[in-house]
Amino acid sequence: MTYSIVARDPATGEMGVATQSQAFAVGSSVPFALPGHGVIATQSMAEPMYGAVGLELLQGGFTAHEVLTALSSVDPHPERRQLAILGVNGDLAAYTGAQCVEAAGHLVGDTCLALANMAASERVWPAMVERFESSGGPLAQRLLTGLQAGEEAGGDFRGRRSAAIMVIRATTTGRPWHDMVVDLRVDDSPEPIDALAELLVTRARYLDVVQAFQLAIDGDPVTADRELELLRPMDAVTEPDQLLWRAVVAALAGREDAAREMLAELAGSAPQFLEAARRFGKAGLMPVDVVDRIVPTAG
Numbered sequence: 001m002t003y004s005i006v007a008r009d010p011a012t013g014e015m016g017v018a019t020q021s022q023a024f025a026v027g028s029s030v031p032f033a034l035p036g037h038g039v040i041a042t043q044s045m046a047e048p049m050y051g052a053v054g055l056e057l058l059q060g061g062f063t064a065h066e067v068l069t070a071l072s073s074v075d076p077h078p079e080r081r082q083l084a085i086l087g088v089n090g091d092l093a094a095y096t097g098a099q100c101v102e103a104a105g106h107l108v109g110d111t112c113l114a115l116a117n118m119a120a121s122e123r124v125w126p127a128m129v130e131r132f133e134s135s136g137g138p139l140a141q142r143l144l145t146g147l148q149a150g151e152e153a154g155g156d157f158r159g160r161r162s163a164a165i166m167v168i169r170a171t172t173t174g175r176p177w178h179d180m181v182v183d184l185r186v187d188d189s190p191e192p193i194d195a196l197a198e199l200l201v202t203r204a205r206y207l208d209v210v211q212a213f214q215l216a217i218d219g220d221p222v223t224a225d226r227e228l229e230l231l232r233p234m235d236a237v238t239e240p241d242q243l244l245w246r247a248v249v250a251a252l253a254g255r256e257d258a259a260r261e262m263l264a265e266l267a268g269s270a271p272q273f274l275e276a277a278r279r280f281g282k283a284g285l286m287p288v289d290v291v292d293r294i295v296p297t298a299g
Contacts, residue, residue: 002030003116003156004041005128005146006086009139010111013170014181015039015086018143020163020193022118022156027164027185034059035179036172037088044082044100044117047075054085064093082106084113088170103157109133114146120154127153140167140182140200147193163192165200205231206242213245217285221252234262240270244277248286251294259294267296 002021008014017031017039032040032051038058042050050071057067064085072078072095079097082104086092092113094106106115107125114128131149135142143165151160167182184199186192208231216224228250234243243262251259266273274295281291 002026002043002046003114003119003124003128003147003150004030004043004084005112005114005132005143005150006039006041006084006092007112007132007139007143007146008086008090009142010090012139013088014139014167015088015170016139016143016165016167016182017041017084017086018147018163018165019043020147020151020155020160022158022161024162025185025187026162027187031164031166033166033168033180035168035176036170038064039086039166039168041084041115042081043115044097044104045077045080047081049075050081050083058085058087063087064091068093068095082115082117084115086113112146114150116150116156118156118158119150120157123153124150124155140165143167144193144197144200147196151193160192161189162187163189163196165196209234209242209245212249216249216252221249222254224249225253225255236262236265236269240266240273244273247294248277248280251290252286256290256294260296263294264296 002019004019006017019026019030019041029046030041030043032055034055040051040054054067054071057070064087067085079099081097082100083095092108094108094113094115096104096106100117103119103122104117105125107129109129112129112132114125116124127149128146132142132146135145164185165182169179172179186195189195212224212228228246234246236243243266247259247262277295278291280286281288
């Protein structure tokens with residue numbers, strides 16, 4: 001009732017899984033990922049054991065094919081399942097049970113594996129592999145192009161409702177929030193792939209601003225300010241938090257007039273963020289006298 005792709009970037013070692021379905025909240029049941037070990041997509045009449053226990057087996061040193069054999073051997077209804085497994089070394093394993101609803105099947109490529117059931121045609125999963133392996137760029141973007149190719153080939157014949165992308169690092173740092181590179185879901189949308197594409201763009205921009213803000217308060221505001229100048233201006237209505245951080249960076253870099261103008265924009269649309277700036281000063285994240293100079297006074 002879904003189509004998915006699992007893939008590895010040979011250059012970075014990153015692994016990822018992306019999925020789309022007419023079902024609600026496909027991201028809560030189909031994709032599984034464990035940094036440093038692998039990713040799994042379990043679908044059709046999905047059995048969560050395949051994801052949760054499968055990752056444990058990968059962590060224990062099993063290959064993708066060994067995981068597939070072990071899980072199917074204890075499943076009372078393996079004929080109802082469809083599964084894709086990718087191990088950290090790039091080994092791929094796939095299975096499509098005989099009772100998966102047509103069109104159903106999978107294709108293993110060089111660095112990816114695509115699978116689908118209840119698809120509009122048998123072109124869905126080959127199209128995903130072809131598009132992924134002919135594309136370039138970050139792994140998350142390539143996974144998205146794979147989903148788009150599946151949709152263009154007909155996708156889920158019932159329609160579309162939800163989608164998700166997860167990307168993990170090949171080695172663990174001990175910081176799970178760092179090792180999970182991308183984790184985005186669209187649970188209920190008439191155009192979930194388009195919505196997921198927008199989230200990927202929003203995520204990248206958001207992280208750029210957050211990292212620059214962190215760099216500035218850690219002592220290098222000039223470099224942070226220079227990097228943010230390369231981005232389009234932040235919107236006071238749709239990105240008030242980012243505009244605040246942008247103003248703080250500009251002020252710490254010595255451009256207080258520019259910072260004051262940004263905060264004046266916020267005063268008209270999201271004045272609560274002016275209070276946030278004042279609290280930054282109280283917390284010691286920026287000099288109180290700088291805050292006093294750049295934050296507009298009431299009225």
